[in-house]
Amino acid sequence: MIENIVTEFPNETFLKDEPLSRYTHTKTGGNADYLVLPKTSDAVQALLKYTYENTIPVTVIGNASNLIVRDGGIRGLVIILTQMAKIEATGLTVTADAGASLIETTKHAQAASLTGLEFAAGIPGSVGGAVFMNAGAYGGEISHAVTSATVLTRAGEFKTLNHDELDFGYRHSSIQDDDEVVISATFTLEKGDAQAIQAQMDDLNAKRAAKQPLLLPSCGSVFKRPVGHFTGKLIQEAGLPGYQMGGAAVSLKHAGFIVNVNHATATDYIDLIHHIQSVVKAKFGVELETEVRIIGEAKS
Template sequence: MTLRQQGIDIQQNIPLSRFTFTKTGGPAEFLAFPKNLPELELLVKSVRQENMQLTVIGNASNLIIKDGGIDGLVIILTKMNQIIANESDCTISAQAGATIINTSNAARDAGLTGLEFAAGIPGSVGGAVFMNAGAYDGETENVIKSVKVLTRDGVFKTYTHDEMQFGYRHSIVQDTGDIVVSATFGLKAGEKKAIADRMKYLNDLRRAKQPLEYPSCGSVFKRPKGHFVGPMIIEAGLQGTRIGGAEDSKKHAGFIINVGGATATDYLNLIHLIQKVIKEKFDVDLQTEVRIIGKEKRIDD
């Protein structure tokens, strides 16, 4: 890529399993970690000029990258992670690569309440906005004030809360392809100890109920209306089912964990099996919450 001549580090043929929470995934043809907005803008414009495929990733926590990897340029935003708390107007502004956990911690330290639900969500701010991440009766949309994006044409723009068109695990940037570069959260003044106590309580719940000791992609399936995924999987006799190194967790049936040596194909095969059995037994179509990207691995690879 010509960008190497402009001082931006572009790596080639790097296994993305190094960065995903599942510890699976094929290689990126090209890989970059922009450190600031000018570098990101330069990367996006260069990709457009060279007519390359562009894929943008945050903390890769709710993501499965197929074993064939990703062609073109993969941008991982984790170095763009600045967080600024403004206590006077009760806002937190965070770059897309900041973790939502660190953003929640910054809100706590500033005595701002509203982000406690995110205290244990392992994703990035960009990912949380992209998929309207939520937990424990809280959702990202409830606290978003505005979102700054970079379009695929290399133009910066800002969405208001309403313009983001949030829905269940959905936002407008899933449709537009815009790249979230930062978000401003509108919070309320609170008492630091009460905020910290609530965060600790939710994190204790998470540790007790979720298989955090294993690599995973978090909650795999969206909740179908009128049903709960975990109990359906248990009733169908699928909890603990293993394909290769991927196992439906015995601790939380809504999670698929890497118990050792799993491939993305193992994950996908287990997902498809669960979807097939749940459809047959309950006539429910399970949709994945986890984002699945990349290409299949060819036999001759």
């Protein structure tokens, strides 16, 4: 019984029936049966082992920036890793916990005069999520900088994977296939000039602010880029900017984003995603595949 987890882990704080809309960047999502924010990798290991041995469903998430949780919420235990946020620069490497902000990680690299992570200066996710999906922007990808990652299997076994074992592809890593949990990642960078690095980060952040709807809740880039096309351009040419379903709307600033304009639900988001896919397929014959992860149960 999942209720027993509270007494089994007296040092952890468990939140019962916790609204996940408090954690997702869309401000949508149903409740978690139980939610915990562990502070150490040993605590995550113990929780994973316990849930594995007792066949309790467990979902692990990071900063929930590229995530939609359905309105029915998530059964079992939800582990959020954002309390694990240590970042350390040594020599040419930066090692960051899975829950560390990717933006903060780029700041640590800059402060150590290390170049190679500038492209990620405005990506709002966690390090774990970025490695999980090989996040990228402005011609850079996490795979260009990560040399290893420490992960946990669902049975609670620590493993260290090198770059090749992570099997990076476009918005893909082996962690997705093997259902593992990122605990930390090491980035190997090059020595650079701190001022020049900062200037590049400032430039990319200015471009992001000019082009993306950063002032409204969203899940970031909704769709993967189809081969030979630009997603935003397809949605724009389909006449969909401003199109609204419930409280979710296609952004007028960047058509590749869906923004929460009026107390949207996850269902609003998902219905709008399906509508965009249908219209773009009908007009251009292009299948849009979601980049955003959609998890949880539909509301009954």
